[in-house]
Amino acid sequence: MGIRERLERPILSHFTFEGDVLSVEPYGDGHINETFLVRTTQRRYILQRMNEEVFPDPAALMHNIQYVTEYLRAQGQETLQIVATVNGEPYLRSSMGNFRMYVFIENTVSYNLVDNPQMFENAARAFGRFQNLLSGFDARKLVEVIPHFHDTPARLSALERAVENDVSGRARGVGAEIEFFESRKLDYTKVVDALARGDVPLRVTHNDTKLNNILMDARTGEARAIIDLDTIMPGSLLYDFGDAVRFGASTALEDERDLEKVHFSLDYFRAYTVGFVGEVANSLTPTEAELLPFSALLMAEECGMRFLTDYLDGDEYFATAYDDHNLVRAHTQMRLVEDMEAQMTEMKVLTRQIVNRYQHATTNHENDHEES
Numbered sequence: 001m002g003i004r005e006r007l008e009r010p011i012l013s014h015f016t017f018e019g020d021v022l023s024v025e026p027y028g029d030g031h032i033n034e035t036f037l038v039r040t041t042q043r044r045y046i047l048q049r050m051n052e053e054v055f056p057d058p059a060a061l062m063h064n065i066q067y068v069t070e071y072l073r074a075q076g077q078e079t080l081q082i083v084a085t086v087n088g089e090p091y092l093r094s095s096m097g098n099f100r101m102y103v104f105i106e107n108t109v110s111y112n113l114v115d116n117p118q119m120f121e122n123a124a125r126a127f128g129r130f131q132n133l134l135s136g137f138d139a140r141k142l143v144e145v146i147p148h149f150h151d152t153p154a155r156l157s158a159l160e161r162a163v164e165n166d167v168s169g170r171a172r173g174v175g176a177e178i179e180f181f182e183s184r185k186l187d188y189t190k191v192v193d194a195l196a197r198g199d200v201p202l203r204v205t206h207n208d209t210k211l212n213n214i215l216m217d218a219r220t221g222e223a224r225a226i227i228d229l230d231t232i233m234p235g236s237l238l239y240d241f242g243d244a245v246r247f248g249a250s251t252a253l254e255d256e257r258d259l260e261k262v263h264f265s266l267d268y269f270r271a272y273t274v275g276f277v278g279e280v281a282n283s284l285t286p287t288e289a290e291l292l293p294f295s296a297l298l299m300a301e302e303c304g305m306r307f308l309t310d311y312l313d314g315d316e317y318f319a320t321a322y323d324d325h326n327l328v329r330a331h332t333q334m335r336l337v338e339d340m341e342a343q344m345t346e347m348k349v350l351t352r353q354i355v356n357r358y359q360h361a362t363t364n365h366e367n368d369h370e371e372s
């Protein structure tokens with residue numbers, strides 16, 4: 001039986017989309033949910049089977065997305081549009097899993113690799129604006145769908161547990177990788193401690209800002225909509241900045257096998273920092289500004305640990321296409337960590353210049369205003 005036949009009666013017939021189904025195909029490069037493109041005689045839709053292990057409370061998850069998308073739409077921002085079920089629910093619970101449907105956002109593209117600094121700067125502006133649009137959102141409305149999501153010390157503990165359990169018998173082969181992450185443990189507490197002390201403010205953040213979670217206009221290259229709103233939770237702006245940079249400022253795909261191709265690009269880093277800081281300069285605190293370059297390194301360390309942990313756990317969490325896929329991903333993150341460590345001084349100088357430029361611009365502008 002094809003995908004369409006499998007999904008049409010038990011799943012699709014419960015949603016209030018327009019037209020008759022023409023085709024259903026697997027779609028996109030997400031690692032978490034199972035995504036399908038549905039074409040009907042009227043328009044296109046995205047159908048997703050939500051990952052039950054990762055999101056055990058789909059009702060809370062969908063409430064978060066409903067609140068946030070309504071809030072964004074009310075401010076004129078294009079965003080995900082949920083297609084309700086015939087019972088008026090935002091998702092369908094079924095024996096085949098939990099499914100949701102979105103209107104397909106047409107005439108857009110999402111990328112797994114940056115191919116020029118301008119497009120990365122556009123992505124950064126969009127994530128910066130997203131941060132600004134959510135600055136007034138009441139965080140108490142949100143359920144923390146994945147507690148400790150960016151708790152880097154907890155990610156190290158999870159790695160250590162995976163090594164101890166060694167369910168897949170793979171630990172023996174990755175001693176150097178484990179040591180790599182153990183030896184950097186002093187890094188992991190910096191942002192969580194700053195948040196706990198109140199030195200870095202808690203904000204409503206996206207928490208999964210990789211490039212393929214943003215849709216760019218196919219014609220103009222401008223960012224249109226930020227998607228994958230599953231992990232919107234209270235967090236730090238540093239997570240959003242750092243995660244976008246660790247993915248997009250790499251010269252190769254996240255799962256590139258040939259590490260010779262994997263470099264951290266200072267040009268891409270500059271482009272992202274210009275775009276992001278340009279948008280958030282008004283609300284950026286001094287400690288946030290200071291930690292921006294470090295946050296990219298931290299997110300690469302954290303993501304690398306998560307890939308290695310999943311490799312040891314037998315590939316339970318992230319979707320994989322081949323046997324050592326998670327290990328290949330862990331290796332690219334390690335390469336980026338080393339490259340960032342080597343270029344951290346330049347990253348800090350660049351960031352300081354950019355922050356000064358925008359914060360001075362704002363101050364001068366405010367002064368102009370006061371004088372007039």
Ligand code: ADP
Nearest residue numbers: 028030031032033046102103104105110212228
């Ligand atoms: P995952 O959590 O698995 O990453 P996403 O929600 O990011 O799943 O969706 C996977 C991919 O599907 C995205 O990277 C994007 O290419 C595409 N996609 C998701 N929602 C839409 C939408 N509403 N319109 C167009 N494309 C979409």
Ligand code: GN1
Nearest residue numbers: 029030031032208213228231254303
């Ligand atoms: C996952 O869902 P997706 O593919 O956009 C993961 C992120 C990781 C990323 C690594 C909910 O993102 O945290 O950084 O893979 N999302 C979740 O590619 O765990």
Ligand code: MG
Nearest residue numbers: 030212213228
């Ligand atoms: Mg995604």
